[in-house]
Amino acid sequence: MKIVLHNKFTLLLTCLFLIFTQQVKAQSDTLKADKHPKDSSQITTQQGAIYNRPFINLASTGRLSLAIGGYIEGNTNYFVTDGIKEGFSMQLRRTTIFIYSTVARRIKFLSEIEFENGTKEINIEFAALDFEINPALNFRGGIIMSPIGAFNVNHDGPRWEFIDRPLVTTQIIPSTLSEAGFGFHGRFFGHNKVFTYDAYLVNGLQDGIILNAEGRTFLQEGKHPDRFEKDNNGEPSFVSRVAFNHRKFAEVGLSFYGGAYNSYRINGIKVDDRRTLGVYVVDFYSVIKKKLNIKGELVYVNVEIPQSVKPFLGNRQWGGYVDLIYPVLKRTVLKYENTVVNLNLRLEAVDYNVGEFSETGQKIFDEIKAVVGGISIRPSGNTVLRANYRYHWTRDILGNPSVRTAGIQVGFSSYF
Amino acid sequence: MKSKFLLIASIITFIVVACSKIMPPEPDPEAVLAGPVEDLSPQQMANHIKGDEEFSRVFGVSDGLGPIFVAASCESCHAGDGKGHPSTTLTRFGKYNGPTWDPMISEGGPQLQHFSISGYPAEQVPSGIFGMTRLVAPAVTGLGYLEAIEDAAILALADAADANADGISGVPSYIAPPNYFIAKYHHQPVAGKYIGRFGKKAGAIDLTQQTANAYLNDIGITSDFNMQDLYNVQTGNNTGDNVPDPEVSASTVHNVAFYMRTLKLPPRRNAKDAKVLQGEQIFLNIGCGGCHTPTLTTGNSDIAALSNKVIHPYTDLLLHDMGNELNDNYTEGSAQPAEWRTPPLWGIGLTKDSQGGQMFLLHDGRAKTFEEAINYHGGESSGSRTAFQNLTQSEKEALIKFLESL
Numbered sequence: 001m002k003i004v005l006h007n008k009f010t011l012l013l014t015c016l017f018l019i020f021t022q023q024v025k026a027q028s029d030t031l032k033a034d035k036h037p038k039d040s041s042q043i044t045t046q047q048g049a050i051y052n053r054p055f056i057n058l059a060s061t062g063r064l065s066l067a068i069g070g071y072i073e074g075n076t077n078y079f080v081t082d083g084i085k086e087g088f089s090m091q092l093r094r095t096t097i098f099i100y101s102t103v104a105r106r107i108k109f110l111s112e113i114e115f116e117n118g119t120k121e122i123n124i125e126f127a128a129l130d131f132e133i134n135p136a137l138n139f140r141g142g143i144i145m146s147p148i149g150a151f152n153v154n155h156d157g158p159r160w161e162f163i164d165r166p167l168v169t170t171q172i173i174p175s176t177l178s179e180a181g182f183g184f185h186g187r188f189f190g191h192n193k194v195f196t197y198d199a200y201l202v203n204g205l206q207d208g209i210i211l212n213a214e215g216r217t218f219l220q221e222g223k224h225p226d227r228f229e230k231d232n233n234g235e236p237s238f239v240s241r242v243a244f245n246h247r248k249f250a251e252v253g254l255s256f257y258g259g260a261y262n263s264y265r266i267n268g269i270k271v272d273d274r275r276t277l278g279v280y281v282v283d284f285y286s287v288i289k290k291k292l293n294i295k296g297e298l299v300y301v302n303v304e305i306p307q308s309v310k311p312f313l314g315n316r317q318w319g320g321y322v323d324l325i326y327p328v329l330k331r332t333v334l335k336y337e338n339t340v341v342n343l344n345l346r347l348e349a350v351d352y353n354v355g356e357f358s359e360t361g362q363k364i365f366d367e368i369k370a371v372v373g374g375i376s377i378r379p380s381g382n383t384v385l386r387a388n389y390r391y392h393w394t395r396d397i398l399g400n401p402s403v404r405t406a407g408i409q410v411g412f413s414s415y416f
Numbered sequence: 417m418k419s420k421f422l423l424i425a426s427i428i429t430f431i432v433v434a435c436s437k438i439m440p441p442e443p444d445p446e447a448v449l450a451g452p453v454e455d456l457s458p459q460q461m462a463n464h465i466k467g468d469e470e471f472s473r474v475f476g477v478s479d480g481l482g483p484i485f486v487a488a489s490c491e492s493c494h495a496g497d498g499k500g501h502p503s504t505t506l507t508r509f510g511k512y513n514g515p516t517w518d519p520m521i522s523e524g525g526p527q528l529q530h531f532s533i534s535g536y537p538a539e540q541v542p543s544g545i546f547g548m549t550r551l552v553a554p555a556v557t558g559l560g561y562l563e564a565i566e567d568a569a570i571l572a573l574a575d576a577a578d579a580n581a582d583g584i585s586g587v588p589s590y591i592a593p594p595n596y597f598i599a600k601y602h603h604q605p606v607a608g609k610y611i612g613r614f615g616k617k618a619g620a621i622d623l624t625q626q627t628a629n630a631y632l633n634d635i636g637i638t639s640d641f642n643m644q645d646l647y648n649v650q651t652g653n654n655t656g657d658n659v660p661d662p663e664v665s666a667s668t669v670h671n672v673a674f675y676m677r678t679l680k681l682p683p684r685r686n687a688k689d690a691k692v693l694q695g696e697q698i699f700l701n702i703g704c705g706g707c708h709t710p711t712l713t714t715g716n717s718d719i720a721a722l723s724n725k726v727i728h729p730y731t732d733l734l735l736h737d738m739g740n741e742l743n744d745n746y747t748e749g750s751a752q753p754a755e756w757r758t759p760p761l762w763g764i765g766l767t768k769d770s771q772g773g774q775m776f777l778l779h780d781g782r783a784k785t786f787e788e789a790i791n792y793h794g795g796e797s798s799g800s801r802t803a804f805q806n807l808t809q810s811e812k813e814a815l816i817k818f819l820e821s822l
Binding site: 080081082083084085207208210211212213214215221262271272306307308309311312328329341343357358359360362365375387389391396397398399400401404405406 | 421423424427428438439440441442443473474475476477478479481482487488489492495496501502503505530531532533534535536537538769770771772773774776
């Protein structure tokens with residue numbers, strides 16, 4: 001019996017020794033892997049593959065370079081259209097989760113997963129790898145946010161002083177436009193100056209741009225879910241933005257998005273005329289006398305329309321907005337240090353259909369003009385409380401008397 | 417700092433307190449055509465709202481639009497429930513085979529669908545037509561009241577042989593009913609045909625028929641009433657869209673018809689104005705009221721709010737020969753090419769608010785002013801036209817003031 005116990009004790013010691021030595025070996029291997037990361041394509045056993053993943057190995061050593069963040073924004077709505085009250089409602093517009101990882105030196109990954117209005121709409125807005133060759137030349141591939149203007153790539157709620165996005169960015173530019181694609185971006189530095197560029201090939205927008213349930217040419221309807229899987233016509237679209245930034249004065253950007261949008265060929269066989277679209281954007285941002293922030297975008301769209309619907313759908317659109325943000329207070333408020341209070345004004349307009357009726361020579365309207373006033377309070381740089389008063393004038397395609405809509409919104413947005 | 421706090425607090429207070437003042441008010445009810453009939457029950461209001469939503473629904477390709485069509489929604493032709501615009505006119509054509517009118521169905525007739533979905537051929541007007549017309553969509557307000565007028569009331573106004581020798585000889589339009597038509601208590605069929613009262617040629621008996629036909633022929637939307645999609649019979653290879661039929665249900669058609677039935681009477685403005693009253697008298701004196709009958713009374717309706725109401729539509733719902741001036745050599749039903757159903761004049765004073773600020777009058781929108789429209793009146797209305805032309809300028813202005821008040 002004693003022999004048995006002795007043998008058991010020896011066995012236990014042997015096991016503990018083996019486990020200890022393996023752990024030391026494992027730590028030693030991990031440390032080595034940090035210097036020369038193990039090639040994840042090489043696995044020791046097929047069975048162990050699910051746990052033999054770099055982030056698990058790195059996490060086990062506390063060296064994982066992974067960050068999770070996001071932002072949330074919600075608001076109340078009270079709108080009246082020509083005396084008809086919609087009543088009071090509350091809305092959780094967005095809950096967005098960011099996941100960031102430095103995969104290796106000069107290889108980065110970022111994803112942005114967005115839940116709109118609860119779980120009504122769930123989208124991957126961005127999920128891309130960045131390979132830095134040097135600061136002036138980076139390769140990016142994945143689901144990217146197309147750089148059409150400044151807003152589409154800089155749309156996080158906490159960065160804006162207004163609750164609603166500018167009309168032109170949702171009604172003309174189909175923000176947020178995320179697409180499968182790849183390309184290059186980079187920046188060149190000078191004294192107080194930065195020149196930046198982005199240029200990508202993407203699958204592009206699709207047929208829904210015309211003959212959709214909006215009854216007008218509407219780029220937002222061209223965002224077919226299949227665009228992440230394949231190009232509808234096998235011909236990528238091109239998107240690019242170049243910008244000049246002077247640290248003391250302003251940033252001005254020019255963007256172009258264009259390509260064939262319709263499914264003019266199926267399995268390589270031509271079934272329709274090839275039709276293209278072009279989106280041209282000028283965006284700007286400036287701070288005057290270190291106080292008044294001005295930013296805005298001006299957008300022009302040109303869409304080729306089939307002859308069979310030409311009088312019915314617009315082939316030209318434009319829109320724009322200007323935001324004026326003026327800080328009136330910066331002090332500790334309710335123990336929130338450096339609270340900033342801004343008074344804000346937005347002027348905006350969109351014209352869905354530029355042209356004249358061939359039958360009468362009258363101007364085609366189909367446009368919205370709006371003015372938004374508001375106040376924003378920033379108890380911290382990453383959190384904003386906002387109150388807006390909006391007033392819209394909507395004119396139908398014929399230019400009949402405007403439908404007037406006004407509303408009061410109160411909301412918040414914050415990074416976390 | 418305190419002053420800044422006060423400023424901000426004042427702004428917030430102003431916004432909250434002045435909430436009702438800074439919201440857009442309801443437009444003057446007398447200035448708009450849209451709106452429901454008064455005294456509808458809550459359940460009827462719910463149906464009216466459902467119909468309103470469908471009336472303004474825009475159809476896209478994925479909803480079944482087309483493959484050939486004229487418009488993508490009801491509202492695109494009847495903006496604000498008002499009269500349509502020349503950009504959304506319907507083009508219709510046909511020819512005679514001997515004495516019989518041929519709507520040329522085998523060649524895409526009687527209506528041209530000049531728009532089409534991508535990759536599909538739009539229709540062209542075929543060769544060999546006898547006549548073609550372009551039709552501006554009518555206002556849709558008050559139609560429920562017109563539907564509730566008893567056949568007997570319409571027949572009482574008819575005078576096919578011009579027995580009273582006033583030069584006006586209105587006749588009813590008799591239409592073969594579709595298989596889903598349900599006759600009402602007052603209908604008086606002749607040889608299986610019923611009096612048509614909707615459409616420029618009075619080609620539809622009731623609003624259900626009018627609605628179902630508009631879904632199919634104007635938007636290319638099939639329903640339980642018209643199951644087969646339109647296609648381009650000339651070059652469409654018998655193919656349609658890829659959306660299963662029916663693209664809308666019978667309930668949807670009924671809701672839209674109910675919406676139109678329960679739209680309010682077009683409102684009057686300045687009806688007691690002296691100049692307007694003078695114009696109204698001139699209107700009657702020169703014989704306009706011979707066709708544009710000022711007053712009718714509805715019969716019993718399944719919608720209580722429409723029953724037994726005295727209304728002022730300024731129509732007799734009969735066909736009249738309007739002479740060569742308005743003859744497009746096109747017809748429907750039992751109407752002759754020069755015959756048109758008297759269009760109701762109620763709401764005509766608000767026409768420009770649904771036509772982009774300018775009036776386009778008559779069946780094809782050719783007249784830009786009331787005076788121009790009157791001067792196109794020929795045939796049975798020649799006498800009234802001559803009488804109008806002989807009015808003094810002041811009398812003409814009074815008559816036009818009256819029309820603007822409708």
